[in-house]
Amino acid sequence: MQAEERRERRGRLKVFLGYASRVGKSFRMFDEGRRRKERGQDVVIGAIQRDVTPDVRDIVSRIEVIPSLDGAINLVALFRRHPEICLIDELAHDNPPGCRNRERWQDLQELLDRGISVITAVNLQHIREHQDAVERITGKRAANSVPEEFLRSADEIEIVDAPPDTLLDRTGNSRIPDARALAELRELALLLAADVVDRQLRVYLDSHGVSARWGAQERILVCLTPRSNAAEMLRSGYRNAQRFHGALLAAYMQQDDLPAADRKRLDQHLALARELGAEVHSLAGADFVDTLLEFTAQQRVTQVFLGHTHRDQRFAFLRSPVDRLIDAAEDFDLRIFPSSLSNEESNEGPDEGEK
């Protein structure tokens, strides 16, 4: 209740995210401000960049500006003016010493806390957690940055995508990265936005009590057993997750009576899973198949990777877990991997030791 109420009073944050300078995110932001003003909302501008394009200048001339004061947003004046919506260009900005906040995004927090909605714009190179990646691509690092968490706290994020050639058109500017670098930045920005949106989707579904079996993302689950060819499955899972820009999960069944050798092997598999960035889960339940099915539904898994079972020929009439999963798998693809411990002929008994 209280959290809900606080959210009511808090202003709404909208962020325009671009992948490089000049994709036009400032224009989109100011253009949205213009449209809102035309619809009767109370809009002011709290910060403008120094050199703006003519189309931006044209819009800005039609909206009230609260000029910045000594290189920082004039918070006091904005509090006093208390508009419905405040447009702040250049989110990543360090305030000069002596200001109440070191960085501009903290100023924005205060505006939001006081019930002023904020629309702002930022480029990928300024998102703190992505600066290493950007530097690897462009060889440059922006001085000012914003924590990703601030971006994720936004009520709305809109990505400003533009073909790289429109950026390259205005050449003669050595600060613009080359076409390949631009494409890499663009991909990063799109995926960052997709992640933010994915989280919003999950929050929305949870808060509306919707247990959706679907998602917009591939979620790959590798089932680890001591005898499975875990390395191959995990690497393949990792590759697939990378290619699909999806999530990699690994799960194993808790077993108390595991022989020491198997325990050791399982631990090695888990270590590899963590190394590859998989989200590792330990499952407890009486029945492997039932437990797994429950877990896949809950995690909205789209692909399950599983090793071949060594079917004991004496018990061939019993249906193996693989057979049962094949019958039960309704919401995910089941990928069965060749097993490592066997070769074609001698795959009956537990034949470890023979290497």
Next chain:
Amino acid sequence: MSQRGRLKIYLGYAAGVGKTYRMLEEAQALRQKDVDIVIGYFEPHGRKETIAKTEGFAVVPRRVLPYGGTAFEEMDTEAVLSRKPAVAIVDEFAHTNVPGSAREKRWQDVEVLLAAGIDVLTTMNVQHLESLNDQVWRVTGVRVRETVPDWVVDEAAEVVFVDLTPGALRNRIERGVVYAPEKAKRAMENFFAEANLTALREMAMRHTAHEVEERLANPEPAAGSRRYERVLICLTGRPASANLIRRGKRVADYLQADCLALHVCLPSEKDPEAVERHLRFARNLRIETHSMHADDVPKAITEFARSRRVTQIFMGRSLARPVWKRFSENIVQQVVRLARDMQITIVAERRR
């Protein structure tokens, strides 16, 4: 022969996000630079701001085709060809032409323009991509009928994502910008429900990222060098095969693997027409198809896979069997047992 034209696709996730507007905005910028640009097809949908952006463009008149007592208007591809502009604006890439048109789909019309060296700007929504058809159905409950094969989009010079937040889109619908009021209300409750829009938007973002990545790297492997993976799709006449084909192809595309499809025909094949339809569907997606006759299906599949050095076999689930039959292996289980050296993916018939 003239060089092939460049295709640029403005990709959105729903009607009303502003794809056409963005496309026209950029077209206006080209016109300022004296590029010879015409409208081949434009769908105004009564949206004033968008219509304003068409100012100053030459328009190639549409072709009127009578069908079932109504006059339909389609792009006059031949007229655009003879006008031969540098760039043509062609809205709604996934559109299906009225029967009696020279080509079934608008994307095929666009192919003709591109082949003649004309650059094309076009718009489409992510849900029209063939490979996402099943996923979109699961999310929205809507089976999209007008689809575009993925290879057509992959061959575009550029895919640009046009974003708008679902909240803003719903506001626009509420204000009546996108649809007439009574249609708007229905839309808001169904396809335009917030969760649907959010999921579609995420798909569009991920797909654009994928398209960007495809264009970035990975030059074709050198001649003779083997691709890392080879996917074989085992199709049948059962309806679920369409889903199986899309899924297998999607995985193959993402892994940049070769993709083959095989149908093993039993003497007792029940629905040869459906099989033929699925084989044709696979070929439309640029999958190399094979058919063979055999009595022992699992053995035939496994031997074919081995001879073609397949690394992954995609199969549909066999029909649910009565309990007493479960003691014997079905085809999937037999292939699983026979092809122990390969990965086998059993594709789910997904529910909603």
